[in-house]
Amino acid sequence: MNVREHIGKLKGIYVGKQKGEPKAFVAAAELVVEHGLRGDSHASRDSGHEVSLFPMEVLGELQAEGFKVAAEELSANLLTENIKLNSLKPRTQLRVGETIIEIIEARKPCRSITQIDNRLPKRLYGQCGQFGRIVKGGTVRAGDEIEVLIGSNYN
16 A cells, blocks of 8 residues: 555644534644643543544535535534545544644534534434544644554554
8 A cells, every 4th residue: 555545634623612613714723632622612621532533525525415514513623635534443643744643433423513404413424533632732734744654543
């Protein structure tokens, strides 16, 4: 397998000031070990769920299927591209810019997305991205490369 197949891109970073409200796009943000994304309402709330990741490809599929949904509404912090995000197993590590995130578990669709469309929870089951914990903190920027670290659990 070509090592470039393990390289993706950080397409967007989203921070929510209040739980339950859409997150706002930011060009850069700080990931803090044992906390999460600085300034996000979900940070430090749940151990291991410090940051949430969602695949751009799934968002594109939803929009192509006619769902009126934007990245800001998905409750995810990091929007990824060209990573088989939903196939990553727990303990897989991703280098995002200068940071390292360890996958903890798959995200499940939350009830708040029924406000967008009540069909979304069923449609997103098994395709809702991942939760991760910050192993190495630092700044991430939209456009940063995402590398699945060799030796990690990757399908």
